[in-house]
Amino acid sequence: MKRIIVCLKQAVDVSQLKVDPATRQLVTASAPKKMSDFDKNALEEAVRIKEKVGGVEVFTLTVTSEDAKTVLREALAIGADKAYVVSDESFKDADTLGTARVLAEAIRKIGEFDLVLCGESSLDSFSGLVGARLGELLGLPQVTSVRKMSVEGDFVTAERTLEDSIETVRAKMPALVTVTREINQPRIPSLMMIMKASKKEIVSWTAADLGIDKEKAGSKIEVLEVLAPKTERKKIRITGENAAEIADKLAKALIQEGVVKR
Amino acid sequence: MDERKKVLVFSENHDLVLEMLGKGREIADKLGAELAAVYVGCKVQEKAKEVVKCGADKVYLVDDPAFEHFQAEAVLGVLHDLATSHKPEIMLIGSTKNGKPLAARLATRLDVGCVPDCARLSVDDQGRLVGERITYGGNAVAKVTFRTKPQIATVAQRAFDKAEPKDRDGQIVKLDVKAESAKIEVLERKPIETSNVKIEESEVVISCGRGLEKKEDKALLEELAAVLCGQVGCSRPLSEDRKWFGEWVGLSGHKVKPKLYVACGISGVIQHVAGIRDAKIIVAINKDEQAPIFEIADYGVVGNLYEILPLLKEALKKQLG
Numbered sequence: 001m002k003r004i005i006v007c008l009k010q011a012v013d014v015s016q017l018k019v020d021p022a023t024r025q026l027v028t029a030s031a032p033k034k035m036s037d038f039d040k041n042a043l044e045e046a047v048r049i050k051e052k053v054g055g056v057e058v059f060t061l062t063v064t065s066e067d068a069k070t071v072l073r074e075a076l077a078i079g080a081d082k083a084y085v086v087s088d089e090s091f092k093d094a095d096t097l098g099t100a101r102v103l104a105e106a107i108r109k110i111g112e113f114d115l116v117l118c119g120e121s122s123l124d125s126f127s128g129l130v131g132a133r134l135g136e137l138l139g140l141p142q143v144t145s146v147r148k149m150s151v152e153g154d155f156v157t158a159e160r161t162l163e164d165s166i167e168t169v170r171a172k173m174p175a176l177v178t179v180t181r182e183i184n185q186p187r188i189p190s191l192m193m194i195m196k197a198s199k200k201e202i203v204s205w206t207a208a209d210l211g212i213d214k215e216k217a218g219s220k221i222e223v224l225e226v227l228a229p230k231t232e233r234k235k236i237r238i239t240g241e242n243a244a245e246i247a248d249k250l251a252k253a254l255i256q257e258g259v260v261k262r
Numbered sequence: 263m264d265e266r267k268k269v270l271v272f273s274e275n276h277d278l279v280l281e282m283l284g285k286g287r288e289i290a291d292k293l294g295a296e297l298a299a300v301y302v303g304c305k306v307q308e309k310a311k312e313v314v315k316c317g318a319d320k321v322y323l324v325d326d327p328a329f330e331h332f333q334a335e336a337v338l339g340v341l342h343d344l345a346t347s348h349k350p351e352i353m354l355i356g357s358t359k360n361g362k363p364l365a366a367r368l369a370t371r372l373d374v375g376c377v378p379d380c381a382r383l384s385v386d387d388q389g390r391l392v393g394e395r396i397t398y399g400g401n402a403v404a405k406v407t408f409r410t411k412p413q414i415a416t417v418a419q420r421a422f423d424k425a426e427p428k429d430r431d432g433q434i435v436k437l438d439v440k441a442e443s444a445k446i447e448v449l450e451r452k453p454i455e456t457s458n459v460k461i462e463e464s465e466v467v468i469s470c471g472r473g474l475e476k477k478e479d480k481a482l483l484e485e486l487a488a489v490l491c492g493q494v495g496c497s498r499p500l501s502e503d504r505k506w507f508g509e510w511v512g513l514s515g516h517k518v519k520p521k522l523y524v525a526c527g528i529s530g531v532i533q534h535v536a537g538i539r540d541a542k543i544i545v546a547i548n549k550d551e552q553a554p555i556f557e558i559a560d561y562g563v564v565g566n567l568y569e570i571l572p573l574l575k576e577a578l579k580k581q582l583g
């Protein structure tokens with residue numbers, strides 16, 4: 001085993017996202033960005049494999065329409081050996097197919113690899129399609145929703161979390177694996193690791209470098225609106241002299257709502 | 263070739279097939295289209311008949327011992343063949359852990375768009391499918407439509423009611439499909455141990471968050487749940503960090519839609535809220551008056567769950583008689 005490529009998205013930090021209450025629009029433009037959580041798990045797993053197997057390079061690959069330097073530096077600090085970034089303003093409107101296509105072209109340009117690791121979903125759009133689309137474009141065996149994995153020789157063995165079962169599977173590498181957040185707890189890079197990372201290489205490409213036809217790469221879907229959901233809750237505060245009175249009032253309200261029965 | 267427009271549905275999960283048939287029928291009727299289902303399994307003749315009764319005009323049936331378990335490559339092949347030969351307007355695929363990558367790969371092979379995890383579906387004036395999905399960690403709902411056909415959407419579990427069986431006829435078309443030598447070898451399948459009733463199907467869910475101090479205190483919730491024939495759930499930190507529970511309720515865990523959801527000591531981060539949005543009534547019990555959970559609750563109690571829960575249990579027992 002020689003090389004693992006980890007796909008990393010710079011995502012909107014959804015926990016810090018603000019909503020304009022008047023229009024229900026999200027204020028995404030000024031929202032802070034970070035490495036998508038699931039992708040960070042994928043990176044951590046790649047670094048752990050590297051530490052265990054030895055002689056393995058970990059490359060990260062990011063497709064973005066914005067500056068992603070901070071995220072790339074963080075990835076290098078966590079333990080990636082080299083970070084690749086493909087930036088183009090047109091990627092702003094890319095759908096999951098468009099993104100997967102750019103990733104596929106970049107991976108072809110990088111050359112040989114044994115594993116492609118992706119997060120199962122992204123933190124912000126949460127589509128969970130890019131990994132599977134990328135696997136299909138590259139014609140790779142793909143193992144999705146992985147909560148545990150190991151590599152031995154030419155094979156990757158992985159545990160998949162399904163709705164009602166855990167499936168243990170084996171695939172011959174090169175292969176693509178998407179991971180869940182259960183798989184590990186990503187490390188927090190030390191100052192030393194951050195310093196070391198500043199000497200590592202970041203390779204920047206544009207759409208043109210990859211020969212991507214922007215016309216053809218247009219989105220196949222059309223987003224009509226993205227709005228904060230309406231909350232139509234009663235918001236009734238139950239108060240009383242003491243806890244017993246509150247509990248009584250609450251019980252009565254629930255019975256009147258018809259949501260409890262014996 | 264039959265020139266009628268087609269809507270095709272597929273899931274390896276039978277319940278989800280029935281859920282998609284109800285909505286699928288409605289969409290097909292609006293488009294004047296035929297509703298067809300692809301059904302793959304072993305000894306599933308009876309189930310295929312049920313699929314017809316629940317609204318399908320046609321069932322493409324693969325009934326073969328080789329397909330006892332889901333086989334991604336083979337199902338992908340079947341759906342791809344049907345998509346290229348019949349050119350359906352719409353393909354609805356059940357949004358499961360296997361179904362979603364299947365839809366993604368199919369859409370990639372066909373070079374078309376895909377909208378995942380639709381919790382609502384409609385057809386606009388131009389006959390385009392419009393899907394609604396939760397995005398940005400529960401902060402927003404996106405309405406998305408398609409620029410390409412077939413329009414491939416994956417359908418969230420339990421988003422739609424199951425279609426009721428009716429006395430109606432349909433055609434069952436048997437397909438001979440060879441189980442391709444899969445690229446992935448399955449070594450083992452282990453069922454996840456769950457209680458008899460799944461939390462998603464429970465009418466009452468009593469959930470706790472960081473406000474619960476010790477694992478043993480789960481009993482407080484269990485006792486209340488027992489009185490209401492409900493299930494106990496938790497927020498993500500209790501499952502992932504403290505490992506006191508199996509799966510959590512939330513955007514990345516179980517999405518529930520009970521009649522009653524009681525959130526005890528749960529602050530109400532947006533990801534948790536996204537998993538309980540469809541609950542009929544939400545009750546919040548929290549010491550912190552400022553907790554965001556109160557903003558999305560129907561009934562809020564500022565108080566200590568250790569004090570309120572036992573009293574609430576007694577009050578309900580008494581008042582319910």
